[in-house]
Amino acid sequence: MTGLRLKPATIIGLLAVAALPLVVRYFLPASEKYYLHLLIQILLWSFIYTGWSLMGRFGLTSLGHGAFTGIGAYATVMLWNFAGITPWIGIPVAVALATVVGVLVGYPCFRFRIAGHYFALLTLALTEFVRLCIVGLRDFTGGSLGTQPRRYGDGISLYALQFEPDRMLAYYIAFGLWVLGLYVWLRVDGSMDRYALDAASQDEDAAASVGINVTRERLKITALSSAMCALGGAIFAQYQMYIGPDTIAGLGLSLNIVFAAIAGGIWVLLGPTVGAVFTQVLAETLRVVIQGSATLKGMFGSSALALDQLIYGLLLVLFIIYMPNGILGTTMAWWRRRAAARAATGRAGN
């Protein structure tokens, strides 16, 4: 099961997701832009969440992936705005930079066996460090107000990798990225490294004694995961045409990544995607409800908009306690149990 041979169900699923914007165009022509925007966001975040889950599923709970998306986005945009370097070169440079940062932070952690809570704390510091760098370099980055990639021509350009005005194009770029993320996940899942990392997350000494180079395995997955998140951040910047330290970097974003991936399920292929659907829909609903409610606004003022963070936090705690396998993981387990029970009663009936 390396995913190289596609099953019919997989092909139908992929075609269905590919056809979604056409469905939107046909049924919701009036608000096509809005719904496409929502779908694009879901696909882009799915890719980033999938990248995070590559590490998260092996007990490497990073609260630092906002740093990687931030580096990906900012390095790409800075190179474009100030050196005129096309994102076709800028993105690989940004991804390489994020990978180097990931490995530099990861190596001492893995070498000295910093895992669990301490690893989370260390990566949390990384997030904050990158955010402070962005804010500190305000002459280039626009500080906490954020900045925009310099618009090239009419905003649609292959050279400048800009596509924001054409939502259909943007959708298929996001779709391609999403498929890439799933492919990477499947490749990792079918590899011997998966077993090695799984084993190391359960018992490091025993893993080393059967010949697993735990440090190297962990560095490899960290490099892959940070590269994916940096790529996701860069494409996100190209699509949004705006980057801010809180929208594409920072602690809030890091926590969102963790929450969404865990909510969807980090041990199943489509878990992070389900997490993206869940969080995006939740965020949109909350935004509409809070903005539309005079009562809430009267009580909290404009800070009512921050209520969604509070609700995220609460939900995260509930998920970790009651649904550690996430929405999709739990649903699939339930489905399998039901199928098994049915098969059993079927046999008994005969």
Added chain:
Amino acid sequence: MLELKGIDAGYAGFQALFGVSMRVDAGEAVAVIGSNGAGKTTLLRVVSGLLAPTAGTMTMQGTDLIATPPHKVIETGIAHVPESRRLFPRLSVEDNLRMGAFIPAARAKFHQRLEYVYALFPRLKERRTQLAGTMSGGEQQMCAIARALMSEPKLVLLDEPSMGLAPVIVSQVFDLVRRIRNDGYTVLIVEQNVRQVLKVVDRAYLLEVGRMKASGRAEELAASDEIRKAYMGL
């Protein structure tokens, strides 16, 4: 086969081994006996590279083990069955065995080795899809030994295989040890259960507070008054 000379080792601010020398020859079964805290587990951790000694030399068939990182030790032909089994609890029995054959040389022979250990321990074949952490202590010990054999080792290190097991299971575990001995593996076993272990090995070393106090043939040690009094409660 395995030779240690003047090994000092310890943990931050605490020395656990003082000038330990010992030797295991091909085809032998050797025990290191001693009470709790004598340094037996530390000794095996040194051999398997999990703990770096501060002095001394250590070779496996001429290869310097001191310079070998822990994940490379297995490639010299040493497989470690760690204290309290240390299986991967949330992997199935078969996946645990798969991990035992992780090194490239063993990976190529995975199916062949799997058949071999299933023939040696048929119980594991029955349990192959079960999560290792859900098996009984004796079965887990069997699985841990089988995992070590997957890499086709020359020397098997067993760290307190009887620990935490019910007395009736303990004798079954020593039967397992006897079985792998008869299959031609060289065995180095560290044990507190002196009476039982001396029945399955050829030679033994007595470790006391980090120093080798005595060594000799298993029957001789089992007959010595000192050891009978101190370790066998007779």
